[in-house]
Amino acid sequence: MLRLHIQTSEVLRYLRVTGQPDKALQARVNQACEAVCQAAVPRYTCRYFPLERRPEGLCPRGSGLVLAGQAIAKHLEGCDGCYLMAATLGAGVDRLIARSQASDMAFALMLDAAASDGIEYVCDYAEAELSFAERQKGGFLTGRFSPGYGDLSITIQKDFLFAVDAPRKIGLTVSAGGILLPQKSVTAILGRADRPVGGVKKGCGSCSLREDCQYRKDGLRCGR
């Protein structure tokens, strides 16, 4: 089973802690990271689809999905195919966080932050695996782009999950309101091409909350 690596510096960033944390806080954050690593059963699944360009948007062939909007079009510029990826830390982490809320809210917040970094790690790992495999075949990948970024509607989650058979393969579902469950989960699209492709770079430039983002106002970032 994939062993998680959680960066405490990232966890502190999620907690909006600036400067050097005091020893007590650092110790608790370390405990939270360890607890998440113990409770997590990380899983991911990826599936390749050739891309069809249609008037309504980009369609991963055979998935039934339509990726509409300017942002994803820019991300997949120059790509002939894409990987749909789904990853989760599992239901045990959700239960751990919920349980902690009943007795120690501050620790629950730290667990939540640690788990957020944990799922990013799983995605990075899966992406690296895909990227390596593609490079062996002379292919290149963009970075990850998730439903909900820019103008790519989050309402495609359900079809996305069925396209990769996520409920059956990794136990990942989506609620009627569009929330991925278990909560510490990510779905992402990576474009594939025969030459290096940038995709939409991660960053504030492409985010729809850039004008109001508190992280930004504080000089921080929300993601890695």
Place this chain on the structure above:
Amino acid sequence: MDVRTRLKNGFLLWDGAMGTMLQKSGVELGRYPETLAITNPQAIYQIQKQYVDAGCDVLLADTFGCNPYKLEGSGYEVEQVAAAAIAIAKRAAEGRAIVALDTSIIGELLEPAGTLKFEQAVEIYARLMRAGAAGGVDMICIETMTDLGETKAALLAAKETCDLPVLCSMTFEENGRTFTGVDIPSMALTLEGLGADAIGINCSLGPVEIEPLVRQLLEWTRLPVVIMPNAGLPVMEGDTLRYSITQEEFVAQMAKYADLGVAGFGGCCGTTPEYIAGLRRMLDQKKRVVLSPPRRSALCSGSHTEVIDGAKIIGERINPTGKKLFKQAVLEGNYDYILAQGVAQAQAGAEILDVNLGVPGIDEAAAMVRAVKSLQGILSQPLVIDSSDPAAIEAALRVYNGKPLVNSVNGEEAVLRRILPLVKKYGAAVIGLTLDEKGIPATAEERLAIARRILARAQEYGIPKEDVYIDCLTLTVSAEQEKAPETLRAIRLVKEELGLKTVLGVSNISFGLPQRELVNTAFLTMALQAGLDLAILNPNVPAMTGAVDAFRVITGADQGAAAYIARHAGAQSASAAAPSGVQEISAAIAAGLREDCRRLTRELLAGEDALSIINGRLIPALDQVGSRYEKGEIFLPQLIQSAEAAKEAFQVIKEQIASQPGQSGVTKGKILIATVKGDIHDIGKNIVKVILENYGYQIIDLGKDVPVETVVQAARDEQVRLVGLSALMTTTVKNMAATIQALRQAGLGCKVFVGGAVLTPEFAREIGADFYARDAKESVDIARRVLDEGE
């Protein structure tokens, strides 16, 4: 010969994979593979005919994903798809095989992890099963399940809509658990109790990897076991997925299982008609082995089984008797107290938790359901459903995930007749109190007689002996001293003459005496020596759990005293830590020291009144912490820690007030909060709650995924002046707008503040909110402006 009989005495051979066979034949599964029964019936028929020709006894109709959630947007209804699929299967079977309705996961998570309600899940399955019965299927197969609660919903739906035999099969990973943490013992105990006709394991693993799980399942159930592995593990070869094991290897491994006692065989992903033909040839050479695994007394949750094979602790603290604050919390709909108690007792060593919500004036069934759902969402300890209200027992049994213990029945005929059928239907275990309409008998022999009668009645209802636990009743030794030895004798008699497990609440013994702990621990130890299996006690009292730990050492249950040493060696636990020397409450709050806050508040209350402590010391201390937070000197975790420490101070004050009649509360006003419909993110809301509570406001927390009407109703009933709403998704924020609109339309005159990552001040204004709370601290400022300053 009917299916049930065939499974009991012989073998039954299922078909193989459909999905991988379709892909092999070049058929695109697409977004709605279920609808192939209508759009490409020939493809399905061809494959099914091959399985029938290969010699399978059971053909699964292609209804695997046939549910409203999966079919949404397809243009077809469940009934249409089911009818078509069943017709194809019947045509292919030509009477040579029986046709089974096939179903699996809905695709949405059940509450509390998700938003799908248990009863909604039951109805989704019931709809398909009605269609199945109408189509004339001979059996129902619930397979590839990962969540025990969802499996229960499907099984109940089957049993409540028809009389067909039901197979329940779950899918496990190599670590022996499903995605949601279900293990083999919990699956077996629960599903056998609920009346499945066969139980099994399918998918995810190949026949070799599945072996330890097969062996374990054969150990844990008396039901026929059905095994349908994948054709090994999936391997990417270039761009195609292949399965790693050959037909010969598959059949050879399955032959082992036939010798071990497995009754049903089939193949999942990657298998083909050749695999089934191979299984047919193999089975035709074999003789069915019927096992008799040991009968066990055990309880379980959705992820953990507690075998009652020695002294176990049932935590008694979730019970309103004598607890004014508990009653108040339940009346206010505040279940945080219950959850905190559950977590604390589990941490203190309770293996099982008793849940009693018997507060006069409430809808006990609704309260019990809410408590059970919340507790089982976060804890893995099995629960005891403790109530004298049959409606509450039934409601709780229905939603309980696992095999619970019902507390209780007694010797009264009417009670036995009312409760035992529920215990049987939901596969629970039951406690029988040795009293009846004549009261509590004086002698051990008379109590034994009642126990004998309870056992006989339970067995008449089909409840096995290992699921009957006898409570010989503890009377107060200061009032009826001669009765104490009778209880102990009764325990011994029940164990020797009836061979039943026993349970006892020990705390009652010392009522009215000083130093109750001394009497309780002595009585507990004596009862354990007499053969007590389940001790109902307060695990938060170290002496009580200590007595059980010591007993386990002396009887050898704790080999090498390993557990005892682990728990008791070295320094005291954190809660009884040496005093930190902090003398000032503002320092204790600043440092987040909970125990010190309790201690110091108690000291302060000796000389000062509650309101002056709150307004003169606690609030200013919190304000100081808040201001340091705003300046960036400390951060959210420390803010929360300080708030939780202050909460302890408030708790002490509340306890003091509760014990003094006529005192009014110290609340500065009520605030209603909720995470809106469709949204289940609640950590932000819960942080706001903790912080606001510690500034003296009474928070009414409606929870998450709260319908618009519920918010309006609660705002009206509670006459709140301030409502806080949280939403985190662009998809759910529209429900926030709808909730605000409904509040305005109801003319309640309350102010609304909103928060959540997806919100901005502009958007908050757009949807009609009065305030936008950037973070938890800002919610305090808003509360002040509205409730203290009357904005």
